[in-house]
Amino acid sequence: MFKIKIKTDQKAYPVYLGRGMIDSIGSVISAYLPACSILVVSDRNVSLYYGERCLESLRRAGFKPYLEVLEGGEKDKSLTAASTLYTRALEAGLDRHAAIVALGGGVTGDLAGFVAATYLRGVPYVQVPTTLLAMVDSSIGGKVAVNHPLGKNLIGAFYQPSLVISDVDTLNTLPEREFNAGLAELVKYGVIWDKKLFERLESLKSLSRRASPRGLLLEIDNPWLLKFIARAVLIKGEIVCRDEREKNLRRVLNFGHTFGHALEAATGYAYYLHGEAVACGMAMAARLAVLLNILDPASERRIKTLLKQLKTPFPPQGLNKDTVAEALFYDKKKEGGELVFVLPTAPGRVLMYKAPPFSLMEQVIEEYLRGDLL
Ligand SMILES: NC(=O)c1ccc[n+]([C@@H]2O[C@H](COP(=O)([O-])OP(=O)(O)OC[C@H]3O[C@@H](n4cnc5c(N)ncnc54)[C@H](O)[C@@H]3O)[C@@H](O)[C@H]2O)c1
Numbered sequence: 001m002f003k004i005k006i007k008t009d010q011k012a013y014p015v016y017l018g019r020g021m022i023d024s025i026g027s028v029i030s031a032y033l034p035a036c037s038i039l040v041v042s043d044r045n046v047s048l049y050y051g052e053r054c055l056e057s058l059r060r061a062g063f064k065p066y067l068e069v070l071e072g073g074e075k076d077k078s079l080t081a082a083s084t085l086y087t088r089a090l091e092a093g094l095d096r097h098a099a100i101v102a103l104g105g106g107v108t109g110d111l112a113g114f115v116a117a118t119y120l121r122g123v124p125y126v127q128v129p130t131t132l133l134a135m136v137d138s139s140i141g142g143k144v145a146v147n148h149p150l151g152k153n154l155i156g157a158f159y160q161p162s163l164v165i166s167d168v169d170t171l172n173t174l175p176e177r178e179f180n181a182g183l184a185e186l187v188k189y190g191v192i193w194d195k196k197l198f199e200r201l202e203s204l205k206s207l208s209r210r211a212s213p214r215g216l217l218l219e220i221d222n223p224w225l226l227k228f229i230a231r232a233v234l235i236k237g238e239i240v241c242r243d244e245r246e247k248n249l250r251r252v253l254n255f256g257h258t259f260g261h262a263l264e265a266a267t268g269y270a271y272y273l274h275g276e277a278v279a280c281g282m283a284m285a286a287r288l289a290v291l292l293n294i295l296d297p298a299s300e301r302r303i304k305t306l307l308k309q310l311k312t313p314f315p316p317q318g319l320n321k322d323t324v325a326e327a328l329f330y331d332k333k334k335e336g337g338e339l340v341f342v343l344p345t346a347p348g349r350v351l352m353y354k355a356p357p358f359s360l361m362e363q364v365i366e367e368y369l370r371g372d373l374l
Helices: 020-029 044-060 079-091 105-119 131-138 168-173 176-192 195-207 215-216 224-242 249-254 257-266 274-291 295-306 321-328 358-370
Strands: 003-007 011-017 036-044 062-070 099-103 123-131 143-148 152-159 163-167 340-346 348-353
Touching: 003 123, 003 224, 003 257, 011 224, 020 044, 020 099, 020 123, 020 163, 036 044, 036 079, 036 105, 044 062, 044 099, 062 079, 062 105, 079 105, 079 143, 099 105, 099 215, 105 123, 105 131, 105 143, 105 152, 123 131, 131 168, 131 176, 131 224, 152 215, 163 168, 163 224, 168 224, 176 195, 176 215, 176 224, 176 249, 176 274, 176 295, 176 340, 195 215, 195 224, 195 295, 215 224, 224 249, 249 257, 249 340, 249 348, 257 274, 257 321, 257 358, 274 295, 274 340, 295 340, 321 358
Parallel strands: 011 163, 036 062, 036 099, 099 123, 123 163
Antiparallel strands: 003 011, 143 152, 340 348
16 A cells, blocks of 8 residues: 655645555544544545445444436536535534545536535545556545536635545446546656656557556556655655646646547537547647647657557547637636647656647647547
């Protein structure tokens, strides 16, 4: 088991990462929170597998848990769903000494964290991520949010959890497509920060000619999955420690997200999984970097070869360049009206690039839509 400390201006907290931890959630949490009422927020899929085990473990440790099950999917990240959770918490009599446990993927974590940040002006919460994406990314760093009809993650806060408990065994029930979407975020850390991680992921590719990356990484005696997740948590921890509120450095985590968000928005958030859109966005950003002469074509090929393993869906029929370009300019990460891209200069290194020529962005979108990039 790994125990990794995350330190931000707001709070320091541990991330527990290991196998078979779902049944000991209660005893782990009891070292950080007094016996109290807990609202456990989960979605239908996750609660089916792990809801009762989580409740049972909390009861054994002296907590009084209540389970609220969401339908699942991005539409749960709404003020309506938050309101349902406030009502449930109020009806259960949860006071300021109560806590919230987010048992699920990034959707559950973002929503439950948002409710924790705002219910009674803030109660403690615990992230129990069950997707690879949530383990390596969304459960760390305290960005909590719901969506608004005009855009994703527009209503939110920086609110750190009291602890994070990642049980890698829960990934055994995660569908392959979701697993690959989480791998995209791992590739992201390799490109933006850690050349060694990038190379390890490349060597995995050559190992996995016969098995899928998921099959290979989930083999019980394969230590790499735990090591990769631990490395990602350390990297994200270091970045949020240096820039909790995304004033500067933390923006490197948005690599792939500018094009990625545009693809998600242009398809009504209904076609790509978030990690898939980010994977496509990373390939597009790498291509843009080559067109701007800041990345060599050989490095672009290496990034694309890794991303191809993730089997992202083909661009949907009918999606056109203008719709994607329009969505790009709605991206909330515009600075003073200019688009800012995180672009790779080599595996393990990126820079911020303001306002590249529009014609190059269009060219990249066209190449992606033609199927030339992935
Ligand atoms: N807060 C942040 O810093 C941050 C960072 C990245 C992404 N995000 C957000 O995360 C969200 C995406 O998260 P996600 O990809 O985890 O999606 P998700 O929470 O929707 O989970 C994906 C699917 O997998 C199912 N599932 C989850 N765990 C399972 C398991 N162990 N076994 C079987 N099924 C399981 C869920 O029911 C769901 O259908 C997006 O809303 C994105 O904006 C937030």
